[in-house]
Amino acid sequence: MKSYFKITLVAAYILFVSNTNVVCEEKEFLKMKPNEQIVVNGDKVEFFEADNKIIAEGNVSIKYAGVVLTCDQIEVNIKSQKALCKGHVHIEGPEGVLTGDYIMYDFLNKKGEIAKASVDAFPWFAQAENTKRISENEFFINKGSFSTCDHDNQHYRVTAKEIHIFPNQKIIAKDAVCYLGNVPVLWVPYYYQPILESRAKVQFVPGHSSDWGYFLLSSWRFYLKGNTKADLIVDYRTKKGFSEGANLYYNFADFNMPSFGVGVFRSYFIHQNDVGTYNKSAFRDDNTEIELRKRFQLFHRVDFDPNTVGMVEFNKMSDEHVMKDYFYNEYEETNPNLPNYAAITTTQENFVFSANVEKRFNDFNTVAEKKPEFKLDIPNQRLWETPFYYTNQISATAFEKEYAFQSSPSEKVERMDSSHRISYVSKLGFLNLTPFGTFEETMYSANRYESDFLTREAFGGGLNASTRFSRIYDLKANPLGIEINDLRHIITPMAEYKHIHQPTVDKDSLYQMDDIDALEKQNGVTFALENKLQTKRQEGNDLVRVDLVRFITSTDYKFRMEKDEFKFKKEGQFKYIDFDLELSPYRWFYIDNELRVLPKNQSISMGSVEFSLRPTNYFNMDLGYRYQKNYPDDPRNQLTFDIGYRLNPMWGVGWYERLDLQSKDIEEQQFTLTRDLHCWEVSVSYSVQGSNIFKDEYTVWFAFKIKAFPDLPIGLNRSFEKRTPGPAKYDKNINNV
16 A cells, blocks of 8 residues: 655755756746645655655655656655655656656755666757756766667767756767767767757758759858857869858857847858869850859848847859859849848837948949938828828938949939828728828939939829728638638728829939939829638637638729820820739638739739648648739740658658740759658759750759758758749839739
């Protein structure tokens, strides 16, 4: 028959065993009341009053706030506040499991020692001959190992003479050896891994490309201090040669200088056709001579106070093709004309002020340099207690426009612009009415034809009208599996008339630096109608509002007017009609459709449809169609799809296609096979730029990922992972069509 004993001191003991979970967070089960009683169960529990000692033997167990301790024997000295657990010690909490032969702990000094301990705390599994707690937030493991593999015979592990574990923070190992199975493959004198870092320390991506030849991309991460870390990059391509680089992610707060900010600096050097190149490739004009190509990038941010921030961005490249040749995904996703600027912005309650300097560092870009630019934005401000509101933007800029490769002479001009808007907020029945007037004055130091000072003025005004209707239907239903808990229909119509009189200086006589210089006469009405269906879905214990359907129709009608006169021509015209439809009937199914129609010739300017399905953890599919007519005789007509399927817990396949429906050609296809290796995941991908998988330009590569550290930035930046499936978002500005 089991006996039990109520004891207060064991609460302090549980505090220790809870903290020995090396990666758990100190949650509620650690916040114990000093006098709370804990029941100690065992086959035999004795209290020796003379010795101030409690001994429990046989199937000892203690339960407290989600933590369970079991062992063969426990002995607690109440006076010295020391405790000893012996035999099959097992401590289990919500965040992990700790086992050992015995545990000795000094509650008074918060120090302890664990013999032959093993730790199971996601994502880590650690073992050691001897473990000591040397401070409240640090554990020392002597001659131990750790891994993310939970097999008895681990697929990989890291062994070290010294391992320091800082709960919820990091692991530091000295004299560390990485094993694949029982084979040592890597030795490092110092190993540092943050607990929450989702990226492995060392990464390799091997493969073959018809452009690069055989290649091996590698990245080695070094943790310097706190959030400051560096990546050492060493790559090799048989058709290009060796490349190396470094990325530095820094935070001055790690060095007790938080006011200096945070940032990242990247550098990359390609020794094209240099030593080690087996099949030299041409770069410029079929020239295969040695070429050093490089790229530098810097981002830096300083928060001077909660409302003031400074930003610096620097981009320097050896040539205009280096991004496309070696950072293709980034080239596709970002602006090819990467900016170079230094800016400071302060946001206050009634205004936003910014100072900005922009400079060109790459002679293959066309850039309107700002030397410098100052801006003051006053957002919509109510004037006293009246229904009038005032908005103002002021800017002063010294421009110098440099053309790529000096293809045109540089253009210099100083400009000061002031734009004002005053509006009157009113209500007429169910309508929200806001009439407004505008005035913009711009001063230039010169124009295209002469260097004399000139001023441009433009007056305008208009009226905005909007309202909102809604109705709630008391409906509980599940048609076709669509969860509906009440249904809310919202209709929001809007119309705005805007007129800008012909500016006193025509835009064709001005240097075109930005949109301010392109100002011209405007007279038209914008209409928009939004329909929305909403319901509530169960998310945990709460009902959360979601949009089932969102449909927006908008158009812009332009009145045709005589230049310099307020006279209408015979006919106006609708510039465009836009349709935007979003459907989300299920959590796992989403549809986005956009369409732009040009009424002038009854043609579609651009349109896209994107389907996204995630019905199970084993299957996903993305399907996208995009049409864009940049030129009358050269429309872009593209279909993409991406399918992933997990055949079984061990194997998965992926298939990606991008087709040009106009030419009926396959532009790109990619096939991926993935194998789960328990704690590892390896995938092999074959990508072809064309329809012939044997003759067109191709790439094949392998990616190895530790499942506990899934991030693989090598693949994102320097290899050939496909772009996001579905249509790309495009600019709705009609001038870009």
